[in-house]
Each structure stands twice: as structure tokens, then as C-alpha cells.
Amino acid sequence: VVSLSPLPPPRFGKGSASTSTAAPAPGSDTYKGWLFKWTNYLKGYQRRWFVLSNGLLSYYRTQAEMAHTCRGTINLATAHIDTEDACNIVLSSGGRTYHLKASTEVERQRWVTALELAKAKAIRMMNDQSGDEEPTTQSDRSEIQGTLKILVSKLDDLSTCNDLIAKHGAALQRSLSELEGLKVPLEGGEKIKAVNERATLFRITSNAMINACRDFLDLAETHSRRLQRALQHEREQRTHLEETIEQLAKQHNSLERAWREAPTLTYLTLTAGSERVSKEDASDEDEDSEYFDAMDESTEFITVTASENAQHKSVSMQFLSLEKEMNWLMRRRQHRTQIPDKPNYSLNLWSIMKNCIGKELSKIPMPVNFNEPLSMLQRLTEDLEYHELLDKAARCESSLEQMCLVAAFSVSSYSTTIHRTAKPFNPLLGETYELDRLEEFGYRSLCEQVSHHPPAAAHHVISQRGWTLRQEITIASKFRGKYLSIMPLGAIHLHFHSSGNHYVWRKVTSTVHNIIVGRLWIDQSGDIEIINNTTKETCQLKFIPYSYFSRDVPRKVTGVVADSEGQAHYILSGTWDEKMESAKIIQSSEGSSGSEGKQKTVYQTLPPKLLWKKYPLPENAENMYYFSSLALVLNELEDGVALTDSRLRPDQRLMEEGRWDEANSEKQRLEEKQRAVRRRREAEATDALDEGTSYIPLWFHQRRDSITGETNFVYKGGYWESKEREDWSMCPEIF
Structure with a gap:
């Protein structure tokens, strides 16, 4: 973003009224006080709270903002200090310029003295640090x-x-x-x-x-x-x-060696340990000495910190026989743990986005500088990062406990977005992506781009551990100048084989803030209603939007799990970027009226249990697009995939390797090729007097859903059989 210095602001007239809090005497490390800052010609000078500390001058709208929001900071070590008239101060550093005004000449002189002293000290410290090679x-x-x-x-x-x-x-x-x-x-x-x-x-x-x-x-x-x-x-x-x-x-390495040398003994030890943990977890349900209140239709749930003993546990050994587990250990593949660091390319975002306000994001020609080296199909597959929640839910005998785990799974898919401000590649029509983890985790996943206008992707996952997940996602997005709204359309279906429970829910809206100026950050907001169409049980999840003035924990999520009669059984709470907990309700009573006059229900609950907790990011993630461990391997080359797989997309591969100029050229070539194929297909459809679209997806077909009544794309089979035969002759040549 090009930073333009404002024109010199007009002087205050003699009759200008101003109030300012006198700053403390210079000489201390910190110097605070009110000053007037020039904003623009509409608002003129605005009163701001300035803090000079450690060679940095920062300002806030109010003193209360010091706890959470800094409006701007300038480094005095590289700043030029100038005085325009009796009360004005001009600070400039690089492309940033502050026009400030004190209420009196005396106060202006105090600030100038403090700024000069702080600048001299900052320069001295910078010189000392540059010459100091000691740790x-x-x-x-x-x-x-x-x-x-x-x-x-x-x-x-x-x-x-x-x-x-x-x-x-x-x-x-x-x-x-x-x-x-x-x-x-x-x-x-x-x-x-x-x-x-x-x-x-x-x-x-x-x-x-x-x-x-x-x-x-x-x-x-x-x-x-x-x-x-x-x-x-x-x-x-x-x-x-x-x-x-x-x-x-060292112990971990020795255990891995022991596992490879004597897998039978290790297997028995881990199995016994897992049974012991399960018993300890189950015993928590019997603790009735502590009760905690929670209020219905409110985000003010009173909870306690769950024990950190709930850790990520693989459940594969409880489903596979010992012989199959040993075969898996012999055949399991070591995946990569890093990708090339992201290059430091600068680009003027406003020059691209200023003509795109109000347009669909998918129709904006964007260079790869704003992308991450993954496609939307791979981002959709990332929803499976915490698949073990569904493995555990498939073993639940209680449908209400199963609902809690399904709710935690629906929230976990947003945890990867907290730092991921770059957009994924828009898939080409007919592009596919497979994730075959059958031997490791018991599931296979397939995505296909089934429509280009509007862009739609179909996703199908089948697990040997008792569940099937399918979804069709259409991304609707609008650029509003300051922020970008991303609204996923389409339902997610989850079916458990043994119980027959069929869950349906939809995603919430994602918002990318500070598109033009400031640091990009993402927020999730809205409501998710998860319905078990077999038992009619429901879960209402609320993603609370971030607010400067809210005292709530940022990125907070709350929810209530209720039976078919509407009776609440579990309270859910947590954050979409960290963890989710559930607390079993043992008693409810009518409470006092809320701020809007609605009478609230008070729930007494058992201590909460940890349902899900986010895995830590890999080392050096900040230089690898903040990818999780799963995201790092999604674009890893594999043998035997379809010719249309996202791993084989050349512009995405070039970007991952850091060759962005070549990636931009390749991206333009692929998009032009796709447009030419579309024009040819439309011309053929016109010649055949067929007004409808002539494109037919390869692995999915349209069917009307008996539950939602919507027409969507579902998997029709054949992909994994083609992979077994190593026959991809039916795939179009899209790259």
C-alpha cells in the first residue's frame, strides 16, 4: 500500500478552543499526554492520547485503548522532528507523517524536548545494539x-x-x-x-x-x-x-525403535494404557461435588479450565487387528515437514482492488502474490485435520454425546484460518484432489470442482471407522472496501454407519478485515444449527464476532445441545481457534430477566470436559504461510493420482517453489485456456440447440437430497477403482 503524506494542515485560529492534559516532566522513560493530531480536511485536528516510550511514539483515541488497540506508532530513531509555528510539531519517518498540535507553546516545548531526548537515546541504543555481538x-x-x-x-x-x-x-x-x-x-x-x-x-x-x-x-x-x-x-x-x-x-526415539523391533509388546502396552485412560475419563461423570451455573441464550457461561490430560490420542489400534496394524507400521509413509519459505514480494493492493469493489472474489483477476500454494479443494480437505473426533463419535452409544463431538468437529475446521489471510487458488473446472489415508487413518477423501460459474466443489469422504461425510460448497464473496465477506453456501452431511444417525449443518461467514490499510485479520461470525435428522436432536452454536468493546474472550463460541423435545443436556463453550469443552447439565431453573427483558434459564453443570484442542503449528510456520502439519503435506507429490489432481497444477507448484513471476505467467495461461474451453463448449451447446450447460463432472452427479430438498452433487463412484487400475484415460487435459 502506497502511503501518501497529507497536505500541510491549516493552522488553528486564535479562537480555536482546545483542551489538553499536561504531560509529566521530561526525563523519565515514559512521557504521556493529550495532543491534537491532523486527520483529514473533513475532521481536521482530533484529540488523541500520545505515549512516548522506549524511542517509540504511539497514539490512541482514548487512554482506555492502551490495553488493546494502538492506532499508530512512529520510530523516533529514524524520524525527523520539525516545528511549524508556536504550537505545531511535525514528525516524519519514511512515508509516514504526523502533524501534531499542542494547546500551548509551553506544552509544545515540553513535547519537543522529550521527543529530542528520546530520539537521541534511541539512536544511541541502536548504535550500541549494532556494535554488540554478544547474546x-x-x-x-x-x-x-x-x-x-x-x-x-x-x-x-x-x-x-x-x-x-x-x-x-x-x-x-x-x-x-x-x-x-x-x-x-x-x-x-x-x-x-x-x-x-x-x-x-x-x-x-x-x-x-x-x-x-x-x-x-x-x-x-x-x-x-x-x-x-x-x-x-x-x-x-x-x-x-x-x-x-x-x-x-531421546525416550521418544528409543520408543519408536522399540516399536519397530518389537511391535507386539508395544501394542499390548499402549492398549492397556488407553483402557486405563478411558476409565479415568468415564469416572469424571460421577463427580457431583461441584456444580457450575450456565445461562441459556447468553454467552456468559461459567466454566472451569479442563484438565490438560485430554491429549491427542490415536484410536487406530482399537479398530485394526494386530496383524493389520503391524502391516500399517511397515508401510506407513514419512511425509514432509516443511516447504520453501515464502518470498518477500511487495505489491500495491489498492491498485488491484480499487476497481473490484462489489464484485465476486472469484471474478477478480488476482496475482499469486495474494495466494497461498494450495487450492480451494485442498483447503476443503483440511476440514479433516481432526478426523479422530468423528472416529470417536462413531463409537459413542449416546447420540447426545455424539452430537457434542460432531459440534467440536464443525468448530475445529476454522482453527486453521486464524493466521491464514492469503486466498487459496480457485480450482479449474474438472480439477480434483484426493487424500488417501486408508492405511494410516482409515479414510479416503475426494474433491472435484463441479461448476465454475458459480464456483462449486463437491467433497466425499468414506471412513472404515464408521462414518461418511459429504458436502457441496459454493463460495459467495463480496469485497466491501475495508473488509471481505466470504459466505460458504451448501450443506454438510455426516452419516454414522452403525447407528444410522444423519447430521446436517452449514458453515458460518468468514470476514477478512483491513483489506486496504493495516494488518489483515480474520473473524468468524454467525450461527450453526446441527440437526440429527434421525433423532431430531439439535445443537445451536453461536460464533460471537470480535468487538473492541466486548469483555468476552476473542473468537468465542458457545452452544447448547438439546434433545428432540428441546430439553438442554450439554453446554458447549470455547474458541474456534483453540479448544472446545462440553459440560453436562444436571439441573435447570428459571433465572432473572436479561437486558432485553427475556427470562434466562440457569443451568447447573458438571465440570467441563475437553472435546477438542488445536495442535501446535510446526516450527517456522510464520515463514511457511502459517500452514499446519496437515497443510504442509497436502501439496506433496504422490504417485498414482489423477491427471487433474491439484498437486499437478503448474502455477501452484511454481508458487510453492518461490518462483512467483513464472507462477503468474502460468496462472494467466491456465485461465485463458479454461476460458477458451468454455467458449468452445458453449458454442457446441448452441449448435446442438441445448440452452443448458453441457459440462458434466467426471466423478459426481446431481441428485435431490431427501432431507434438505436441495439438488446437489454426490459421489457416483469409480475414482478409486480407476486408481487401482492406474487408468486415467477419461480425465480431461486441464493443465
């Missing part, structure tokens, strides 16, 4: 030692002053006593007596001041020793933690 811990240690030396020298100075004052005070007292003994007129004796009394008072006051200074220094020295001990303790704890992690890593 940070060494510099911190040197700084602490230097501070202690200064404190000791100051203590010595005070002791010397104390001796001098005592010495000179005693001499003064003797001199005054000798004066009193002289024969002087009465008037002179009274004056000497008065001077003696004042000297005595001065000596008493000086002694009191010295004693107070000594006490202060003693306290400071004691506090410094306490801080040193605390710092030393933290260093020891850190060292101990590093040693523990290293030891755990």
Missing part, C-alpha cells in the same frame, strides 16, 4: 551489573555526604555556642540564639533525610537481590525444562 542474555547481565555498580556508588556518595553534613554541622554548632558565650549586646544575643535554633532544626532535618535515603537504598538493594534470585531461579527452571524436553525426545 542478549550477556547484555542483560551486563546491564544488571552496571545498575548495581551505580547503586553502590550512589550509596557511597550518600555516606560521604552524611559524614560531611555531620562534620560541618557539628562545627557550625560549636561556633554558634562560642558566639553565645561572647559578651554582646542583648539584641545581638537574641539573633545568635535564633540562628542557633535554625541550625539545630537544619541538622535534625538533614539527619532525617539521610536516614530516609539510607532506608530507601537498603530496600532497593534488598529488592534487587530478590529480583536476582528470581531471575536465577527462572534460568535454572528453563535449563531444567530444556534438559527434560531433550530427555523426552
